[in-house]
Amino acid sequence: xxxxxxxxxxxxxxxxxxxxxxxxxxxxxxxxxxxxxxxxxxxxxxxxxxxxxxxxxxxxxxxxxxxxxxxxxxxxxxxxxxxxxxxxxxxxxxxxxxxxxxxxxxxxxxxxxxxxxxxxxxxxxxxxxxxxxxxxxxxxxxxxxxxxxxxxxxxxxxxxxxxxxxxxxxxxxxxxxxxxxxxxxxxxxxxxxxxxxxxxxxxxxxxxxxxxxxxxxxxxxxxxxxxxxxxxxxxxxxxxxxxxxxxxxxxxxxxxxxxxxxxxxxxxxxxxxxxxxxxx
Numbered sequence: 001x002x003x004x005x006x007x008x009x010x011x012x013x014x015x016x017x018x019x020x021x022x023x024x025x026x027x028x029x030x031x032x033x034x035x036x037x038x039x040x041x042x043x044x045x046x047x048x049x050x051x052x053x054x055x056x057x058x059x060x061x062x063x064x065x066x067x068x069x070x071x072x073x074x075x076x077x078x079x080x081x082x083x084x085x086x087x088x089x090x091x092x093x094x095x096x097x098x099x100x101x102x103x104x105x106x107x108x109x110x111x112x113x114x115x116x117x118x119x120x121x122x123x124x125x126x127x128x129x130x131x132x133x134x135x136x137x138x139x140x141x142x143x144x145x146x147x148x149x150x151x152x153x154x155x156x157x158x159x160x161x162x163x164x165x166x167x168x169x170x171x172x173x174x175x176x177x178x179x180x181x182x183x184x185x186x187x188x189x190x191x192x193x194x195x196x197x198x199x200x201x202x203x204x205x206x207x208x209x210x211x212x213x214x215x216x217x218x219x220x221x222x223x224x225x226x227x228x229x230x231x232x233x234x235x236x237x238x239x240x241x242x243x244x245x246x247x248x249x250x251x252x253x254x255x256x257x258x259x260x261x262x263x264x265x266x267x268x269x270x271x272x273x274x275x276x277x278x279x280x
Contacts, residue, residue, distance in 0.1 A: 016075075016092065018083050019055045019247055020065070023073045025084070028094040031074060032105050035193060039113065039167050044188035046071045046179075048196040049098045052079030052244035053236050054175050059247060064176040067183040071196075074101065078219035079241060083248040087255070095219075098197045102170065103204070106136040113139045116164055116191065118157070119147035119172030120201035127205035142166065147173045154185065161190045169194040172201040 015022045024031070038045050048054075048071045058065040074096040075081065081091040106115065115132070117125050125143045132141050142164060145157050161169060169191040171178045178196040186194045202208040210216070211224035226237045 016084050016088055018050060018080055018087070019059060019251060021050055021055060021058060021068055021073060023050050023075050023080065023084075023092070025075070025092050026094075028096060028101070028104075031094075031096055031101070032108050035105055036109055036111075039109075039192050040111070042192050044192055046182055046186070046194050046196075047074070048072075048179050049074050049076035049096065049198070050080055051077040051097075052083075052241055055080070055083075056240050056244050056247070057176050061176055064180060067176075067179050070183065071179065074098075077222065079222075079244055081219075082245065086245075086248055087252055098195070098200055099203050099210070102195065102197055102200060103132065103135055106132065106139060106168075109136070110138065113167040114164065115139050115141050116144045116161060116166035116169040117141065117172070117201060118144040118161070118169060119178065119197075120199075120205070121148070121207075122146040124202050124205040124207050125172075127207070128201040131204045144169075158185050158190065161186070166191045167193065170197045170200065171195065172197050172199065174198060 014025055016025045017023075026034070035047070037043075048068070050068075050073050054076075058068060075084075075092040075094075076097040077095065081095065085091045106113070117129055117132075119125065120128065122143070125146055129141045129143055132139075144160055144164070145153075149157060169186065171182055171194060173181060173196075175196075175198065178198070182194045182196060199208055203210055209228065211221040215221055215224050222237055222241070226233050
């Protein structure tokens with residue numbers, strides 16, 4: 001399943017295009033139900049999340065942008081909510097950020113699953129496994145490999161995934177590496193749901209702290225992350241966030257221009273003075 005089949009499942013209003021990237025616009029419970037159904041029906045589906053940073057990367061990396069066309073994409077963060085509000089007059093129904101959504105999805109899945117973990121450091125991956133096992137004891141969690149491997153090691157890692165054949169494969173390598181790695185190496189022979197999860201394993205392990213709950217409720221977790229990792233994240237947030245909104249504004253203006261050209265009387269010859277009331 002990709003975004004086109006998601007549209008068929010949820011209706012024409014279930015997708016919002018943000019900078020040319022189709023994002024699923026459904027409630028939290030509906031997203032959980034969708035992933036649960038995909039696993040039950042063994043329908044191979046690549047899953048990722050769109051936030052302002054990912055969208056900016058896609059604008060400058062055509063290979064990444066093309067890869068995203070074959071992913072089921074969920075909305076992550078205040079940036080894409082602001083974009084949806086600006087473009088469509090309404091934000092996404094829920095913030096399905098992976099750090100909160102994936103643990104909740106696994107906890108809500110009653111059917112025992114096998115879940116593979118790929119990425120982060122080995123220590124962090126093992127610590128994340130312990131947290132997930134405590135949260136969702138009905139599932140079997142397996143660390144496949146850390147995220148620090150060479151191209152020469154990839155065949156063995158892919159083979160191990162194929163032998164395990166997990167229902168869910170959590171790939172935590174950062175953007176765009178994780179999505180591109182899934183696109184190039186993972187198909188229905190390896191798992192049912194490969195999910196690109198960014199820093200999820202680092203958060204679960206406790207190596208990277210979450211923002212206080214009040215900041216999360218105010219949609220300010222990005223500001224907390226900038227505060228604790230300014231050297232690594234200043235460009236992403238201080239430069240990237242305004243750039244993202246500028247690009248979204250460009251999308252809005254482009255849509256207005258296209259809409260104006262499509263209106264009756266806006267074709268050739270419809271310049272100044274061409275219609276009734278011109279000049280008033």
